[in-house]
Amino acid sequence: AREGYIERTKTVCTYCGVGCSFDIWTKGRHILKVEPQQGAANGISTCVKGKFGWDYVNSEDRLTSPLIREGDHFREASWDEALDYVARRMTEIKDRHGPDALSFVASSKCTNEEAFLVQKFARQVIGTNNVDNCSRYCQSPATVGLVRTVGYGGDSGTIKDLEQADLVIGIGTNTAESHPVLATRLKRAQKLGRQKIVVVDLREHELARRADLFLQPRPATDFIWLSAVSRYILDHGLEAGEFLAARVDGLAEYRASLEPYTLEYAAQATGWSVETLKNLAEMIASHQRVCIMWAMGVTQQCGGSETSTAISNLLLVTGNYGRPGTGAYPLRGHNNVQGTSDMGAMPDQVSGYQRVTDPEVVARMQAEWGITLRPDRGLDNTQMIDAAIEGRLKAMWLTGEEMSLTDADVNHLIRGYESLELFVVQDLYFTNTARYADVIFPATPSLEKEGTFTSTERRIQRLYQVMEPLPGCKPDWQIYQAVAQRMGAQGWDYTHPGDIMDEVARVSPMFAGVSYSRLEGYDTLCWPVAEDGTDTPLLYTEEFHFQGGKARLWPAEYVAPVNVPDAEYDLQLNSGRMLEHFHEGNMTFRVPGIAAKTPDAFVEISPELAAERGVETGSWVRVVSKNGAVRLRALVTERVSGKQIYIPMNSRELEGSVNLLTGQNRDTITHTPAYKDTAVRLEVL
Numbered sequence: 001a002r003e004g005y006i007e008r009t010k011t012v013c014t015y016c017g018v019g020c021s022f023d024i025w026t027k028g029r030h031i032l033k034v035e036p037q038q039g040a041a042n043g044i045s046t047c048v049k050g051k052f053g054w055d056y057v058n059s060e061d062r063l064t065s066p067l068i069r070e071g072d073h074f075r076e077a078s079w080d081e082a083l084d085y086v087a088r089r090m091t092e093i094k095d096r097h098g099p100d101a102l103s104f105v106a107s108s109k110c111t112n113e114e115a116f117l118v119q120k121f122a123r124q125v126i127g128t129n130n131v132d133n134c135s136r137y138c139q140s141p142a143t144v145g146l147v148r149t150v151g152y153g154g155d156s157g158t159i160k161d162l163e164q165a166d167l168v169i170g171i172g173t174n175t176a177e178s179h180p181v182l183a184t185r186l187k188r189a190q191k192l193g194r195q196k197i198v199v200v201d202l203r204e205h206e207l208a209r210r211a212d213l214f215l216q217p218r219p220a221t222d223f224i225w226l227s228a229v230s231r232y233i234l235d236h237g238l239e240a241g242e243f244l245a246a247r248v249d250g251l252a253e254y255r256a257s258l259e260p261y262t263l264e265y266a267a268q269a270t271g272w273s274v275e276t277l278k279n280l281a282e283m284i285a286s287h288q289r290v291c292i293m294w295a296m297g298v299t300q301q302c303g304g305s306e307t308s309t310a311i312s313n314l315l316l317v318t319g320n321y322g323r324p325g326t327g328a329y330p331l332r333g334h335n336n337v338q339g340t341s342d343m344g345a346m347p348d349q350v351s352g353y354q355r356v357t358d359p360e361v362v363a364r365m366q367a368e369w370g371i372t373l374r375p376d377r378g379l380d381n382t383q384m385i386d387a388a389i390e391g392r393l394k395a396m397w398l399t400g401e402e403m404s405l406t407d408a409d410v411n412h413l414i415r416g417y418e419s420l421e422l423f424v425v426q427d428l429y430f431t432n433t434a435r436y437a438d439v440i441f442p443a444t445p446s447l448e449k450e451g452t453f454t455s456t457e458r459r460i461q462r463l464y465q466v467m468e469p470l471p472g473c474k475p476d477w478q479i480y481q482a483v484a485q486r487m488g489a490q491g492w493d494y495t496h497p498g499d500i501m502d503e504v505a506r507v508s509p510m511f512a513g514v515s516y517s518r519l520e521g522y523d524t525l526c527w528p529v530a531e532d533g534t535d536t537p538l539l540y541t542e543e544f545h546f547q548g549g550k551a552r553l554w555p556a557e558y559v560a561p562v563n564v565p566d567a568e569y570d571l572q573l574n575s576g577r578m579l580e581h582f583h584e585g586n587m588t589f590r591v592p593g594i595a596a597k598t599p600d601a602f603v604e605i606s607p608e609l610a611a612e613r614g615v616e617t618g619s620w621v622r623v624v625s626k627n628g629a630v631r632l633r634a635l636v637t638e639r640v641s642g643k644q645i646y647i648p649m650n651s652r653e654l655e656g657s658v659n660l661l662t663g664q665n666r667d668t669i670t671h672t673p674a675y676k677d678t679a680v681r682l683e684v685l
C-alpha cells in the first residue's frame, strides 16, 4: 500500500469454506472497510468475521523476527541465520536417519501455491511422503466416503445447487455459525417456499431451530439411520430405478449389506420412532432435488469414513447426483482446507489427487522435478506424533497450524513435540505450539500475500496483496524456497506465486487450465479445469469419476464409538465452532471487538443436568476425562440436552482447551481424531 493513499484491493475471506470474495479499503495498514462486490459464492454478503475480523494483522503480538531456541529461551536471529540453521539441521537429520525421519504439515492458512511447495519440498528436496495438512482433523473421512462411491472427494456441486434443492439435509453441521453466508442463502430459499430443510444433530443450533424438521439422534448413530432409510427406500420401490440401472454398480451387494438395518433397529439405536424414520425416508424419496451437507458431527467419529460413505450411498439410491440442485456437500471448515489437499499435501498423493504409485504420475514428476517419487505412503499428522514419541521421527516443519489447540489429546501431542530433534514452526504469533519449537519463522497472513484459495465449492479464487508484509515477516512460499535453495535443490526460482500455479497446471491434469490470467479479479474456476479453461461447477452430469463412468454403491460397515459414558465418566462431550471465531481463535481473539464479545471458553450444560448438579450460568465447573481436565464457566442452555455437554473448540489459552479432554480414538480409515467420542464427568467447584 502506498503511504497516505486510500486503496481498494480484492481478496478472499480465509475464515470458512464458503469463500466470500470482497474488496478491502485500506490506508497504509489501516483497514477502512470491507466491501463485498459480486463474489461467486456470496454476492454482496459477508458475516461478522469477514466484515470485522481483520485487525489481527496489526496486533502487537505479531512476530517480526525469526527466533532460535537456546535452552529454555528463544533469541532473535536474522533471516539468513535462521534459514541457514534449518537447512543445515535438516540436511544433518536426513544424512543421519534418512528422509523418513523428517515430516511436513501444511494448513488452510497456506495458499494453494504454498501448499504445493510444502509437498514439493517434502518429496523433491527431502525425498519423503511424510506430508499432510489440517484436513486430517476434519473432512478426510468425507473424502473417503466420496472417493469410494463417486470418485472425487470434493463437494459435487456449488452453493447455487444447495440453494436450488427442494430438500437440504444437514447432518452434524452447525451451518449458521460455521458457514454463515451459506446458511443465509438456505434460509432465504426456505422463506421463499422453494426449499425444505432437515437438520439432524445432537445440539439445537440456529439452523436446527429454523429447520422444517429437526431430529436429535443418540450420539454416533448416523450410520444406522442412514442405512435404515436406504433399506426402506429400496424395500418399498422408492429408489431411482432408472438412474441406478444406468449409472450405478454394486446394488445387489450393497442391498445385502443393509440387511441388519431395519427401521425397528434404527429406532432403538437413535431414540426416534419407527414412524419418524419412515416419514424421513419417504420425504427424501419424494423430493426431486436433494442435497446432503455434513461436517464434523459426522467425520470426527471412529466411524466417520463409514458414515460419509452411507450418506453418499443414500444419494445414489435416490438418484441425487449429477443434476442441478442435488449432491453431496461435505462442507469444508476453512477456506483453503480444500486447496491444501488439492495441492498434494497428503501422504499418498501429489497435486490433483495423483497417486504416488501411478507409473504415469511418477514419470510426469520425474520430468518436472528430476526425482523418482517414493511409492510408499508417508505418515499422516496423527502418525507423525506417534512416530516422534517412538523415536522414529526426528524433525517436523509445521506451517501455520496451531496443533496444540486443535489436535486431540494435547498431552500426547506435546510428548511428540518434546521428542523431536528439530521442530520448525511458521506462524504469525508465538503460539502455544511455538513454545515447543526450535526455530520459529514469522509468516504473513492472507492480506499480506498473493495467491489462490479454493473454497468448499472447489472454486479457485485469487487473493491480491492488500498490504505489504509487516517488516520482518515473509510469506510461506518464500520461506520454503529460501531453505530449498540453501539445500541445493533445483527448480526453486519462483518470482511470483503465479509461477508456482503454472507448475501446478503443468503437472496436474485436474488443474490443466488454471492460470492467473483466467482468475483475474472476481473470475473463478471450479475444478477440474480442462486445458482450454472449461471448469466444472457441477460434477457427474455425464459420468462418475471412475473407469467406465459408473458410480459404485459401497457396502459400508458400522463402527461403534469406543469412549462411551459409564459410571465414572457419565456425560457425552461434544465440541465445535463459534460464529465469531476462526478455528482455535489465535487470529480472532486478537480482534478487539470479537475478543470483547466472546472473552472466554465455556461449557454448555442442559437445564436438566444443571438442576441435577446444582449448576447455574456463570458457575465454575471442572470437566474431567480420562485424558485431562479443564476449568470453565457453565452456560445453562437448551441448546444441549440431557447428559450431553458442549465446549467450543476455540480457546485463548491451552488451559481452557477442549482438546485437553479428547483422546486417541480415531476414524478407522483416515486416523482423523474422533473428537466427538469423548466421555467426561462434571465437578462443581
Ligand code: SF4
Pocket (backbone or CB within 6 Å): 013, 014, 015, 016, 017, 018, 019, 020, 042, 045, 046, 047, 048, 049, 050, 051, 179, 180, 181, 182, 335
Ligand atoms: Fe464468508 Fe465464511 Fe468469511 Fe463469513 S467466514 S465472510 S461466510 S467466507
